[in-house]
Amino acid sequence: MNILDQISSSISFVKDNAKYVKINYEEIDKQITNIDFSKISFWLSNNPYGILDLPYQDLFTFLLIFHAIGDYCFWGNPKWEITINNKTLDGSYAIMYLIINKFKEDKNFKMTYEEFKKFLQGNVEIPLLKERYECLQEVYNYRAKHNFYEEIKDMNDDISLLNYLITNFSFLKDTSMYQNHEILFYKRAQLITSDILHIKKICGHEQVDYSHLLGCADYKIPQVMRCYGMLEFNSELANLVDNKKLIPKDSEMEVEIRALTLEVIDYIYHKLDGKVSRMDINDLIWLMGQDKSKMTKYYHRTLTICY
Numbered sequence: 080m081n082i083l084d085q086i087s088s089s090i091s092f093v094k095d096n097a098k099y100v101k102i103n104y105e106e107i108d109k110q111i112t113n114i115d116f117s118k119i120s121f122w123l124s125n126n127p128y129g130i131l132d133l134p135y136q137d138l139f140t141f142l143l144i145f146h147a148i149g150d151y152c153f154w155g156n157p158k159w160e161i162t163i164n165n166k167t168l169d170g171s172y173a174i175m176y177l178i179i180n181k182f183k184e185d186k187n188f189k190m191t192y193e194e195f196k197k198f199l200q201g202n203v204e205i206p207l208l209k210e211r212y213e214c215l216q217e218v219y220n221y222r223a224k225h226n227f228y229e230e231i232k233d234m235n236d237d238i239s240l241l242n243y244l245i246t247n248f249s250f251l252k253d254t255s256m257y258q259n260h261e262i263l264f265y266k267r268a269q270l271i272t273s274d275i276l277h278i279k280k281i282c283g284h285e286q287v288d289y290s291h292l293l294g295c296a297d298y299k300i301p302q303v304m305r306c307y308g309m310l311e312f313n314s315e316l317a318n319l320v321d322n323k324k325l326i327p328k329d330s331e332m333e334v335e336i337r338a339l340t341l342e343v344i345d346y347i348y349h350k351l352d353g354k355v356s357r358m359d360i361n362d363l364i365w366l367m368g369q370d371k372s373k374m375t376k377y378y379h380r381t382l383t384i385c386y
Contacts, residue, residue: 081238082245083291086263087345090293093257093338099316100335102343106308111347114363116355121277122362127172128179131282136228138278141182143227146271147214147250148199149174151386152206154298154378156323159205174199189219210384214250221247235279236288241265241272253385257334264296264337266386273358294344294361296337297386302378303368309343310336320379328383336379337386 080088094102123130133141153159153170160169161177168176177198181188190198195212199205221227225247234240245251251268254261269292276287294300304310312320316332326333344364348357368374 081291082241082263082265083238083293086265086293086341089260089262090264090338090341092260093262093335094342096258097335097339099313099332100339101311101313102339102346103308103311104346107343107346108350110307110309111350114367116351116363119355119359119363120366121281121359122365123274123277124281125366126175128176130175130179131278135282137182137186138282139228139231139275140186140222141179142271142274142278143218143222144182144188144215145175145178146267146274147218147248148211149178150267150270151297151384152382154380155203155206157203159201159203161201173201174205187219187222188215190215206382207384214384217248217250231275235276235285237272237276237291240275241268241292244268244271250384255329255334255337257331257338262334262338264341264385266295266297266337269293269358270295273361289358290356292356292358294341294357295365295386296340298378298381299368300344300361300364301336301340302374302376303364304340304343306374306376307367310339312336320377323377323380326379326381328381328385333379333381 130141131138150171153174158169159173160167161173162168163176181198192209192212195215196204196208199208199211205211231240231243234243245265245268251265251271253264253266253268255264256262273289273292276289279285280287301310305312319326319332326336344357344360347360348355351360
């Protein structure tokens, strides 16, 4: 059984035993008729910083650095944000702005902790600052011995690339225990796998296969699903989320939110007869969440480097 089959099997166990989170299949069917799947696009194609215009090989180094420090946990009270030219940015696009501008000047990203802290300075300290720095150091140490592009340039399928990434980067480990069963997610590993293969396809015009990827179990996508009625929380969990209470990492509540998020993506995938990949469905739902006027419910809050 390959790694993606293992993920699928483990999240199915959660779905069959969930008590805090429920999938509303009838509402999903309604939403499928309302969603314009012709608008599906690679999420980085929508970035405002011209990232896809970087030299081809540099794109892969950028992705490695970005995913080491930039694709997880921005929430707080207040939320971390930066101000650029009198415009406030937060979340992924804020940290992307900082990374791409530094990357154009210095691809090594060698920094002391104090320099790193200053680099990410915003209205408040970004969550998990120390952990982000440790992830960046792991990437720096890897790059001292390896040429990332040369290592992965011939890996054009999701299974082999995902295996390589989780073998070589400890910060991509993403598993939980649920009712004495190990549940696999590998959110960040799946996302960087998808990003690399999309870049190879779009910018390198290569034949790639990311059809086995299952999606990204984070906090934004289940928020969108809940706002659109596809996921439902029981009263206990809803009360915690709606009052911005911390949901402990590896708790049954957290595992159920993440696992059933992937189950919804898989359900939509099968309802569309496999004509749209799960990762493209994932990206579309994430982009739907960028319309903050539609986000009528809060996201769940778990302090973790996994998402």
